[in-house]
Amino acid sequence: MGVAELxxxxxxxxxxxxxxxxxxxxxxxxxxxxxxxxxTLVAEVDVLHPSLPAVLxxxxxxxxxxxxxxxxxxxxxxxxxxxxxxxxTVPVQRLVRLVLHNRIVQLFLDATPGVRETVILARIxxxxxxxxxxxxxxxxSGHAVSMLRVPHIARTLLPSGPIRERSEAVLALLGExxxxxALVALPExxxxxxxxxxxxxxxxxxxxxxxxxxxxxxxxxxxxxxDERRLLDRLRAAVEEGGVSAAGAELVAAGRWEAGLEExxxxxxxxxxxxVDLPVSTLVRLGAEGGWGEGDxxxxxxxxxxxxxxxxxxxx
Amino acid sequence: xxLAALIRERRLxxxxxxxxxxxxxxxxxxxVQAAKAGRxxxxxxxxxxxxxxxxxxxxxxxxxxxxxxxxxxxxxxxGGELWAxxxxxxxxxxxxxxxxxxxxxxxxRILNNRIxxxxxxxxxxxxxxMATEKLYDLSVSGDYDLVVLDTPPVKNALDFLEAxxxxxRFLDRRIMRWFLTPYDEKRVFGRLMLGTSAVVFRLLGVIFxxxxxxxxxxxxxxxxxxxxxxxxxxxxxxRLFRDPGTAFLVVCSPEAxxxxxxxxxxxxxxxxxxxxxxxxxxxxxxxRHAGADPEAELGALARARAADLAPHTAPRLLARLGAAHxxxxxxxxxxxxxVGRLLAELAPGQRAWSVPRLEGEVxxxxxxxxxxxxLLAxxxxxxxxxxxxERL
Numbered sequence: 001m002g003v004a005e006l007x008x009x010x011x012x013x014x015x016x017x018x019x020x021x022x023x024x025x026x027x028x029x030x031x032x033x034x035x036x037x038x039x040t041l042v043a044e045v046d047v048l049h050p051s052l053p054a055v056l057x058x059x060x061x062x063x064x065x066x067x068x069x070x071x072x073x074x075x076x077x078x079x080x081x082x083x084x085x086x087x088x089t090v091p092v093q094r095l096v097r098l099v100l101h102n103r104i105v106q107l108f109l110d111a112t113p114g115v116r117e118t119v120i121l122a123r124i125x126x127x128x129x130x131x132x133x134x135x136x137x138x139x140x141s142g143h144a145v146s147m148l149r150v151p152h153i154a155r156t157l158l159p160s161g162p163i164r165e166r167s168e169a170v171l172a173l174l175g176e177x178x179x180x181x182a183l184v185a186l187p188e189x190x191x192x193x194x195x196x197x198x199x200x201x202x203x204x205x206x207x208x209x210x211x212x213x214x215x216x217x218x219x220x221x222x223x224x225x226x227d228e229r230r231l232l233d234r235l236r237a238a239v240e241e242g243g244v245s246a247a248g249a250e251l252v253a254a255g256r257w258e259a260g261l262e263e264x265x266x267x268x269x270x271x272x273x274x275x276v277d278l279p280v281s282t283l284v285r286l287g288a289e290g291g292w293g294e295g296d297x298x299x300x301x302x303x304x305x306x307x308x309x310x311x312x313x314x315x316x
Numbered sequence: 317x318x319l320a321a322l323i324r325e326r327r328l329x330x331x332x333x334x335x336x337x338x339x340x341x342x343x344x345x346x347x348v349q350a351a352k353a354g355r356x357x358x359x360x361x362x363x364x365x366x367x368x369x370x371x372x373x374x375x376x377x378x379x380x381x382x383x384x385x386x387x388x389x390x391x392x393x394x395g396g397e398l399w400a401x402x403x404x405x406x407x408x409x410x411x412x413x414x415x416x417x418x419x420x421x422x423x424x425r426i427l428n429n430r431i432x433x434x435x436x437x438x439x440x441x442x443x444x445x446m447a448t449e450k451l452y453d454l455s456v457s458g459d460y461d462l463v464v465l466d467t468p469p470v471k472n473a474l475d476f477l478e479a480x481x482x483x484x485r486f487l488d489r490r491i492m493r494w495f496l497t498p499y500d501e502k503r504v505f506g507r508l509m510l511g512t513s514a515v516v517f518r519l520l521g522v523i524f525x526x527x528x529x530x531x532x533x534x535x536x537x538x539x540x541x542x543x544x545x546x547x548x549x550x551x552x553x554x555r556l557f558r559d560p561g562t563a564f565l566v567v568c569s570p571e572a573x574x575x576x577x578x579x580x581x582x583x584x585x586x587x588x589x590x591x592x593x594x595x596x597x598x599x600x601x602x603x604r605h606a607g608a609d610p611e612a613e614l615g616a617l618a619r620a621r622a623a624d625l626a627p628h629t630a631p632r633l634l635a636r637l638g639a640a641h642x643x644x645x646x647x648x649x650x651x652x653x654x655v656g657r658l659l660a661e662l663a664p665g666q667r668a669w670s671v672p673r674l675e676g677e678v679x680x681x682x683x684x685x686x687x688x689x690x691l692l693a694x695x696x697x698x699x700x701x702x703x704x705x706e707r708l
Contacts, residue, residue: 018335019573049580051573090522105519140335142468157430161525189677191336227625228633234621235614235633247605248613254603254641255633260675 003281004310006212007032009180011128011173012135013209015144016184017194021217021283025184026137027055027296028303034071035303038132041072045120045139045147050075052137055299064127072131078116081123082109088126089162117150118163121170128173141198148174149205175208183214183278187261187268196275213279214272220261220285232259261285281309317593319669320692323350323462326563328455328556330465331596332585333567334577338598341678342567343466344372344400345688348681351386351398352688355461358399358454362447362468372400372681379407379450390685399460408446416545422538431535452553557590566595568658570651570670575658582661594667596691597655602672603645610634610641659697667696 006012007029014026023044030042041064044052050060052075057067062080064072086096109115128134138144151167151174158164173179181202185195199211224232232255239249265282272280283305286298322329323346331343340361347359358381361374372384384398392398410427417423426432447468455463521529556562564585568578578595585592611634622630659668671690678687 019569019571020336049576086523090519096519157531158525158528160527162522163524163528189679224636225626225629225632227622227629228636231618231622231625231629231633235618238617238621244617245613247608248617250603250605251608251610251613251637251641254644255637256675257601257644258636258640 002213002279002309002313003306004313006180006182007036007306007310008178009212010133010178011124011176011180012133012212013138013144013148013179013181014135014184015138015141015181016198017186017191018140020184020186020191021215021302022140022184023051023055023137024299024302025182025215025217025283026135027052027299028306029135029182030056030071030073030133031068031299031303032307033133033135034068037070039070040133040135041074041127041131042135042137043074043076043124043127044137045076046078046081046116047075055296057296064130074127076120076123076127078120081119082115084126085119085122085166089166114150114153117147118154118166120147121151122166125166125170125173141194141201145198145201145205148202148209152206171206171208174206175210177210179210180212181209182212185214185216185268185272186218187216187220187265189264189267192268192271195272199276199278211278213281214276216265216268216272216280216282218285219265219268219282220258221282222262222266224259224262229259232256281306317665317667318692318696319346319596319694320349320353322563322565322593323692324353324355326462327561328451328463328465328559328563330451330467330557330562330564331567332467332564332581334574337567337569337574338678339567340466341684341687342565342596342598342691343464345678345684345691346565347398347400347462347464348386348390348684349688349692350462350464351396352390352392352685354393354396356395356397356399356459357462357464358401358460359464359466360401360403360447360451360454361466362403369402370679374400374402379404379411384681386681390681401454403447403450405446408450412446412449416542418542426535426538429531429535429538431531448553449549452549452556455556456552557588560591562591564590564592566592568595568597569599570597570601570655572654575654578658579661582658582663582666586663592666594662594669594696595658597658597668597670599673600655600670601644601648601651603641603648606645608641610638655697669694669696 012026012029014022014029016022026042026044030040033040042052042056043064044050044060047060052058052073053060056071056073058065058073060073060075062075062077064074066072083096087093090096124134124136139147151170154163154167155171158167183195183198185191195214199214202209202211232252235244235252236256238244239252244252269280269282272278283302286301329343329346331339331346333339343361344359347357350357359372361369372382374382379401381399381401384400386392386396386398413426413432414423417426447465451463451465454460524532557564564581566578566581566585568574578597582592582595614634614637615630618630618634622633655668655670662668669691671687671694674683674687674690678684
């Protein structure tokens, strides 16, 4: 149970609290698959402002677009997914053309809850058949759960018909042993809380889906010896007593800032170990990272780190 | 406008922004300060971190407004009260139906309809709608001088603002009329077999299945004359959002994705004519002595205090402090550059308020008070008033 196992999955869904590095992880997994020679797609889900172009290239369009050898990206826009879905579902193409732009139908499909989620999941299903590996950068926790629970709701509400059938197919795909869900977290108390809750909510909303594990992003491994920590505390006391220059106080504050990150990492790992029955991998914090705004540098570093972890696991 | 004036003068403050940027904390911190300014305040939150909820004493279910005990140390004057409530989606939806339904029978039929249940409970977006619904109730109730709303985190800025419109659209009179026709089976064949209607109905039947359509018709039938109530409500919420007594406060952190989302919000609020005094930037790192030399500033002190510790502890820690300080400076510079780009998007009159990252997490009243005081004291930044030479 580790990174190597995650890299074997054909379909990986990545989710977690907002701003924790979901897109970075999804992109890094995509790079590793593509480098291993597998035809790979990294998809984001109906985003107004796609973030994959900044890290992997491409234009953020609906159709998968090659961005590197074996690697494509796409943005699953729900209206396009709906058109595709209707094309596949309704036997008479003329009928689709005739009514798709009918105002009532537009209003209805736009407003009916669950239609958006259903056609997006159907699209993921059909993309999974076209590529060796698909990594989906899902929306943040709550919205991801709302989306993933729709097939079950459809099963309850719809006794028959194509939505019902498609929902069954989606549930079967999500339940395959080759499908997994990866949760991304940060060493911050609120994020860990939400991750713990998310594991429970996913298990309840869609028990078929196997959570592979948690990736603790921006982790700071311990680096100070006990004596160094003691001295840091003494310097802090000196700052509070007023015997240190402003620049010196800022140096001490910088040291305490990093020591605090290390402490937060330790606490997060302890809590995840105690409250989540899943393997936890860590990605070490990278300098003045800015997430995907900084281009593909961070993604390549994360990919290298994942590959090293997979190799270490294999050696063990 | 300063934040101090904002919480004294406005009647509704809506905190918007992406997840994980301290929106709930900011809303609560502003609430505490408004109470200290003598106002009766309600902080309406969606899903607060457990410890924050506990420290405020908010029950997680039931739409219950509870008074937060601001005793002694915070120095709250008479009249100043802090109330908090966590939004319960299902409860809000049921209250709404109870209010617009003309009879108890109709109310029960709707509440028991499976489609209604699915909408009220399960579907993304209904939380946004219910937040605006409850917000309106509380704002116009006159029970509070100020309501501070912590909005659900959204992927697209549009989601929250459009929520009232989405439900009103679903209950659009044209959709309803169209569905009500086939509900009466006798008229179906008379009408639907003609023209596009027939095709549309067949298509929807193919997509959703006939049983579901029948159930949907029942749903619309129950809602047949409630549409005007929803529509009026939608209009009223829209007016409330544009009211000069309302302020949308964009909240973000200095991380790249959050700053970018902050920019979207500013643009969208401007396009919609929603009053927005500016942006709160939480958790900012600041370095004022870049390049400080650890040996010169701390060398003697560190050696003196390390006498009883393992050899080399002082030089090792000093090197470590220098490196950490360098990393902090790089982080602060990257944040300054991003915040500078955000400041450039501010309209005339809009301001940005930055607060430093606090040590430890903010989840008790004392920490909330401290954050709130920092917010009110934050120097307002605006474009292009940067000191010469600073990279903005």
